[in-house]
Amino acid sequence: MSKTTRTPTLAMAACILASLALIGCSSTVVREPSRGGRPTSSRPSGARPAPAASKPKYGATYTVQRGEGLYRIAANNGIQMADLAAWNNLSPPYSLNPGQRLRLYPSGGERPASGSPSTGAAPPRASAPAPAPAAPVNSGIRWRWPADGPLLGRYVANEPTKQGVDIGGASGTPVRAAADGVVVYSGTGLVGYGELIIVKHNEQWLSAYGHNRKRLVNEGQVVKAGDQIAEMGRSGAARDMLHFEVRYNAKPVDPMLYLPAK
Structure with a gap:
């Protein structure tokens, strides 16, 4: 097996798909002292502890800066990372790109209305669901199938375990x-x-194997379409297979929209 160079930016592997430039997370972990008999917790160095409950900022967005991860952005804005990911339809490993805009409130959400004098409850407001983003129609890339074999599973939008084929x-x-x-x-x-390879094709597109x-x-190795880059196996899987993803601006898209018909 080829040896992999380990650098600080790659130590936190969850950041690999978060930026095409392989930046974002600090691998330093610090322990907070126990308070009031509560167990200690760990958090990335330099980040504020995540709040107990998210505080949506209705109408506000945040532009991702180079080197930032989802945890840091969520903590700095008083939001739980899981909520921020859900509000922006992000799935593990929570891919981000510099310049990407994140919504700091639930999808389709509005600021709660003032409570009624009689009940003190906010009257419900109907809001249309946010439309799903359309898949890019043209990648400008000539794709080919990464392996020969039967199709075992297809892409399912917003399903974390089915982000490819x-x-x-x-x-x-x-x-x-x-x-x-x-x-x-x-x-x-x-x-x-499992044993994973990610290939960057240009500033918007990458593929994962x-x-x-x-x-x-x-x-850092340059590859051409059709070059063998790995041997199929079952690392992290129940059977021998290749899990293949195509990502546009770090967001997964259906590979079947781009692979040629068999």
């Missing part, structure tokens, strides 16, 4: 780059992906 095959089946690009990650840091038996490329 699963392709079956025997252990050792070649896994190939779906398009020209540069390897920006080769390792095992993302829980649930999970559950490999063996990785054959290193970070």
Whole structure:
């Protein structure tokens, strides 16, 4: 297996898909002293502790800065990370890009109305659900299938465990780059992906290849469409298969919209 270079920015693997530039999270963890007999907690160094309850900022948005992760943004705005992710339809590993705008309140939410004098309760307000973002129609990239084999699973929007397609095959089946690009990650840091490779194709598009038996490329390596980059396996999976994702501006999209018809 090819050796993977470990750097501080890659130590927190949950940040790999959060930025195409492989930036964002600090790996330093500090312990807070026990207060009032409560157990101690851990949090990233330099970040404020997350609040007990989220405080939505209705109508407000936040622009992601280079080097910021979702936890830090949520804590600095008085919001639980899980709530901020849900309000912006983000799924693990909570992908972010510099310049991306995050909504600091629930989708379709409005500031609660003043309570009624008789009941003190806010009258309900009807709001239309936010429309789902349309998938990009043209990537400008000539994609190819990353492996030969039957299609075992398809992409399901907003389903964290189905952010790509699963392709079956025997252990050792070649896994190939779906398009020209540069390897920006080769390792095992993302829980649930096993032996993982991520290829950056341009500033907007990347592809991910999970559950490999063996990785054959290193970070920084230039690959061409069709080059073998791994061997199919079952690391982090129940059977031999390739989990393949396509991401546009770090957000997962349905690979079947871009792969050629078989």
